[in-house]
Amino acid sequence: MFPPSFDDLRGRRVLITGASSGIGAAVATAFGHCGARVGVHYNRSEDQARQVVADVQRNGGAAVPLQADLSEQGSGRDLVAQAQQHLGGIDVIVNNAATMVERRPFETIDDDFYSALFDLNVRAAVAVIQAAIPALTKSEGGGVVINTTSLAARTGGGPGTALYAATKGALMSLTIGLARELGPAGIRVNAVSPGVILTRLHERSTSREILERERSQIPLLRHGTVNDCIGAFLFLSSNRLAGFINGVVIEVGGGR
Numbered sequence: 001m002f003p004p005s006f007d008d009l010r011g012r013r014v015l016i017t018g019a020s021s022g023i024g025a026a027v028a029t030a031f032g033h034c035g036a037r038v039g040v041h042y043n044r045s046e047d048q049a050r051q052v053v054a055d056v057q058r059n060g061g062a063a064v065p066l067q068a069d070l071s072e073q074g075s076g077r078d079l080v081a082q083a084q085q086h087l088g089g090i091d092v093i094v095n096n097a098a099t100m101v102e103r104r105p106f107e108t109i110d111d112d113f114y115s116a117l118f119d120l121n122v123r124a125a126v127a128v129i130q131a132a133i134p135a136l137t138k139s140e141g142g143g144v145v146i147n148t149t150s151l152a153a154r155t156g157g158g159p160g161t162a163l164y165a166a167t168k169g170a171l172m173s174l175t176i177g178l179a180r181e182l183g184p185a186g187i188r189v190n191a192v193s194p195g196v197i198l199t200r201l202h203e204r205s206t207s208r209e210i211l212e213r214e215r216s217q218i219p220l221l222r223h224g225t226v227n228d229c230i231g232a233f234l235f236l237s238s239n240r241l242a243g244f245i246n247g248v249v250i251e252v253g254g255g256r
Contacts, residue, residue: 005241011037013087013091014028014038014091014093014094015079015090015128017094019038019039023148026226027230027233031237036061037063038062039064039066039087040065043069066082070097070127084135090143093132093145094233095129098148099121103159106163117164118167121164122167125174142186146189146236147171147192158206172191172193175189175190191250195256196211196214196215218254219254228252
């Protein structure tokens with residue numbers, strides 16, 4: 001008999017970075033539906049994070065807000081320590097925190113802009129995974145890491161986002177490499193690669209003209225929503241449904 005979908009996520013301890021809005025918030029709420037215990041990470045958006053916590057709890061899960069500025073060195077380790085303390089351990093890491101800052105022509109990029117992108121989009125993910133390895137190896141049934149990359153890693157990104165795309169490409173390569181390195185310890189490492197998903201990131205940095213041009217290139221002829229991304233994260237988190245899936249990148253881009 002086929003097992004109930006995602007039933008094995010009940011009680012799993014999940015840390016989601018960048019969970020106060022967008023894809024992270026939607027995924028956190030979905031884990032709540034599955035009865036998981038969720039660490040909702042945020043940096044400055046405390047009110048939004050607490051709303052996500054309330055949504056998780058209302059949907060049957062348990063949750064706690066966890067603050068950290070992941071652009072600062074050492075903060076990834078501190079965040080993982082907070083999560084372990086409040087959740088009693090960690091079974092699943094979702095590295096979702098990221099920034100585009102803004103669209104900027106490549107010739108105008110300076111060291112500060114470069115650091116802002118790589119410090120959060122790559123270095124913070126590395127730090128969180130490193131700090132969580134001891135907890136993940138103790139996870140019953142095996143630990144799980146899911147990195148949120150982007151279709152831009154494969155396409156090179158849109159106007160003014162080449163460096164952002166490069167950070168996501170680094171995260172994609174890291175996913176594949178760590179799947180091999182951490183697999184023997186019972187830790188599966190995969191990634192979800194969203195296409196154009198309508199979130200605040202695009203509201204801040206993408207014009208209507210660019211959005212419309214990108215929409216016309218999607219075979220389904222629509223942009224994605226945060227709810228379109230949920231299933232991929234839950235599936236990859238389930239050791240019952242995806243226990244032999246490792247080093248895989250699932251694209252959620254409407255076929256673009």
